[in-house]
Amino acid sequence: MNGTVVYRSTYRGLNEDERNSAVEKAMRDKVDDQIRSKVGPGTSADSFKELNIEVTPTYDPYADDHEESPEPLDEEIEPTPEISDKLLNAHVQLQKGNTISKGKVIERVRDPDGNVIGR
Numbered sequence: 001m002n003g004t005v006v007y008r009s010t011y012r013g014l015n016e017d018e019r020n021s022a023v024e025k026a027m028r029d030k031v032d033d034q035i036r037s038k039v040g041p042g043t044s045a046d047s048f049k050e051l052n053i054e055v056t057p058t059y060d061p062y063a064d065d066h067e068e069s070p071e072p073l074d075e076e077i078e079p080t081p082e083i084s085d086k087l088l089n090a091h092v093q094l095q096k097g098n099t100i101s102k103g104k105v106i107e108r109v110r111d112p113d114g115n116v117i118g119r
Contacts, residue, residue, distance in 0.1 A: 031054070085108065087105045088106075088108075089104065089105065089106070091104050118119070
């Protein structure tokens with residue numbers, strides 16, 4: 001910006017009597033004149049015609065916007081055993097002789113066919 005401080009605060013709109021009051025209109029005109037003298041004349045849609053810019057640009061829709069939803073799967077996908085496995089990522093303590101070893105369960109052991117070994 002230009003370094004000029006612009007104060008902003010909440011306001012109350014004018015009521016019907018204030019809008020029609022000649023005194024209020026004179027005050028509004030004075031404020032409008034002060035604004036125009038500081039920041040210049042206002043703009044409108046006509047101000048941009050010489051720049052050859054559309055007011056609201058329009059874009060082509062995405063190609064998939066008109067496609068239908070994909071077909072549902074023929075078969076239901078079964079969840080892997082890990083989904084409901086409450087021991088995965090669990091911190092455990094295992095006793096070995098007179099010592100206790102700490103560890104973390106990171107995966108289940110599987111047989112060559114992919115079946116989970118153990119309980």
